[in-house]
Amino acid sequence: MSTDVQRKGRIVFLDLDDTLYKKSTGFARCVSQRISQYMSEILHIENADVKSVELYHQYGTTLTGLLENVNFIPLVFLTHA
Numbered sequence: 900m901s902t903d904v905q906r907k908g909r910i911v912f913l914d915l916d917d918t919l920y921k922k923s924t925g926f927a928r929c930v931s932q933r934i935s936q937y938m939s940e941i942l943h944i945e946n947a948d949v950k951s952v953e954l955y956h957q958y959g960t961t962l963t964g965l966l967e968n969v970n971f972i973p974l975v976f977l978t979h980a
Contacts, residue, residue: 937979
């Protein structure tokens with residue numbers, strides 16, 4: 900873990916399956932858009948919206964799918980999304 904992260908505090912990663920936030924808040928949709936934006940702009944993945952959903956269905960989470968298929972730094976993904 901980066902010492903910068905250790906100094907700034909802890910990272911909290913919450914389950915976003917509409918358990919904590921009602922679907923009507925748009926929170927999950929916003930996170931999905933940020934994930935697709937990261938995949939497109941940072942990882943240069945074409946059709947990131949579609950690829951994100953494919954990875955989600957194949958691996959259970961988009962992050963797991965990216966970890967299996969792409970060389971990147973997960974902490975940067977988590978801070979972006």
